[in-house]
Amino acid sequence: MRASKMPRPRLIRRTLNPSHRSRIVIMNPVISTDQLTMRFRGCDALLGVDLTIQPGTVFALLGENGAGKTTLIRILTGFQKPTSGSACVCDFDPLKQPLEVRRRVGYVSDNPALYDWMTVGQIGWFTASFYPDGFYDAYRESVAKYEIPEDRKIRVLSKGQRAKIALSLALAHDPELLILDEPTSGLDPMVRREFLESMIGRAASGRTVFLSSHQINEVERVADTIGILHNGKLQACEPLNDLKGSMTELTVSLDDPLVQVPTLPEPAETLLEENQGRQRRFLVRNFDPSMISFIESASGVVAVRDRTMTLEEIFIAHTRKGFAGPPGPPPEMSRGPSESPKPSTGDGGRESEVVTSGEQS
Numbered sequence: 001m002r003a004s005k006m007p008r009p010r011l012i013r014r015t016l017n018p019s020h021r022s023r024i025v026i027m028n029p030v031i032s033t034d035q036l037t038m039r040f041r042g043c044d045a046l047l048g049v050d051l052t053i054q055p056g057t058v059f060a061l062l063g064e065n066g067a068g069k070t071t072l073i074r075i076l077t078g079f080q081k082p083t084s085g086s087a088c089v090c091d092f093d094p095l096k097q098p099l100e101v102r103r104r105v106g107y108v109s110d111n112p113a114l115y116d117w118m119t120v121g122q123i124g125w126f127t128a129s130f131y132p133d134g135f136y137d138a139y140r141e142s143v144a145k146y147e148i149p150e151d152r153k154i155r156v157l158s159k160g161q162r163a164k165i166a167l168s169l170a171l172a173h174d175p176e177l178l179i180l181d182e183p184t185s186g187l188d189p190m191v192r193r194e195f196l197e198s199m200i201g202r203a204a205s206g207r208t209v210f211l212s213s214h215q216i217n218e219v220e221r222v223a224d225t226i227g228i229l230h231n232g233k234l235q236a237c238e239p240l241n242d243l244k245g246s247m248t249e250l251t252v253s254l255d256d257p258l259v260q261v262p263t264l265p266e267p268a269e270t271l272l273e274e275n276q277g278r279q280r281r282f283l284v285r286n287f288d289p290s291m292i293s294f295i296e297s298a299s300g301v302v303a304v305r306d307r308t309m310t311l312e313e314i315f316i317a318h319t320r321k322g323f324a325g326p327p328g329p330p331p332e333m334s335r336g337p338s339e340s341p342k343p344s345t346g347d348g349g350r351e352s353e354v355v356t357s358g359e360q361s
């Protein structure tokens with residue numbers, strides 16, 4: 001990482017105990033990346049990803065199949081050399097200091113590789129040899145909690161039991177950073193719930209959790225920061241509440257499909273516009289309810305409805321064809337249907353138009 005691009009330490013004020021006075025602690029981000037790019041033959045898996053994750057965060061990386069999530073995780077854990085750009089994990093460069101990174105990171109891949117011929121106990125004992133004292137005891141405690149016999153061979157375990165073993169191995173050294181690729185696949189609903197809730201506890205104790213997942217409703221319950229990766233680009237990376245609070249769906253009813261809807265004033269930014277006959281649907285970032293009367297006062301506008309969006313809808317808005325990408329120059333709310341032809345999206349006869357000038361991914 002170039003010195004000029006190293007993340008600057010942030011001042012975080014935290015009260016460690018109600019009986020203690022507040023004190024200032026200087027903390028570096030747990031993860032920071034600078035313009036990470038990964039080009040495979042015939043495929044750009046990551047394109048200039050800048051990501052910063054602070055300690056004590058439950059971060060969820062959302063993305064469709066092939067968005068680049070696993071590639072990003074492989075780079076962060078030192079298993080993959082990026083084409084360009086750099087990463088810093090727990091203050092180390094995963095490429096140059098992979099062992100330092102792995103000592104501090106617990107990682108469970110979406111398809112954990114375990115030695116099938118070992119027993120549950122043996123794999124814990126074997127892995128413990130790479131870690132400080134205390135690993136094996138913590139591992140055994142976790143396996144006992146999951147009620148998996150230690151003398152059972154790995155190869156006869158069910159998918160969910162294997163996932164539990166992988167989690168137990170990843171957590172036994174109480175890592176600073178836990179990276180989980182699709183952590184709950186294979187776990188039954190009760191265990192999923194308990195496990196995800198335990199991630200909140202880890203973050204509260206200052207540890208950091210990085211989840212990559214397709215289970216949007218599930219991560220919404222536990223994550224405090226959300227990243228949305230689409231075609232290798234990070235389209236959004238914000239605290240969950242900021243992300244949800246910043247996006248609004250507007251439905252404008254018109255007395256004629258050709259009516260022009262006025263341009264919204266800044267800071268509103270229209271990300272997507274859809275024509276549905278006499279209704280125009282907009283996805284707007286930074287919408288202020290006071291703008292409703294402004295739109296209603298336009299000629300031909302019959303009614304305006306606004307609605308906050310769920311995380312799932314926000315995710316779809318960021319990953320569907322036609323989304324304009326991260327904030328760019330101030331957009332126009334509408335150019336009016338007569339001014340430019342709109343491409344068909346094939347989604348049930350609706351038409352979408354990109355209305356910002358942000359780069360398409």
Ligand SMILES: Nc1ncnc2c1ncn2[C@@H]1O[C@H](COP(=O)(O)OP(=O)(O)OP(=O)(O)O)[C@@H](O)[C@H]1O
Pocket residue numbers: 040041043044045063064065066067068069070071072110
């Ligand atoms: N070793 C490789 N060689 C060539 N292409 C690769 C390689 N690894 C990944 N890719 C490609 O990079 C893109 C991103 O893959 P990646 O596995 O990171 O996606 P993902 O977001 O984890 O997907 P999923 O949710 O399906 O696991 C895909 O198009 C994939 O085919």
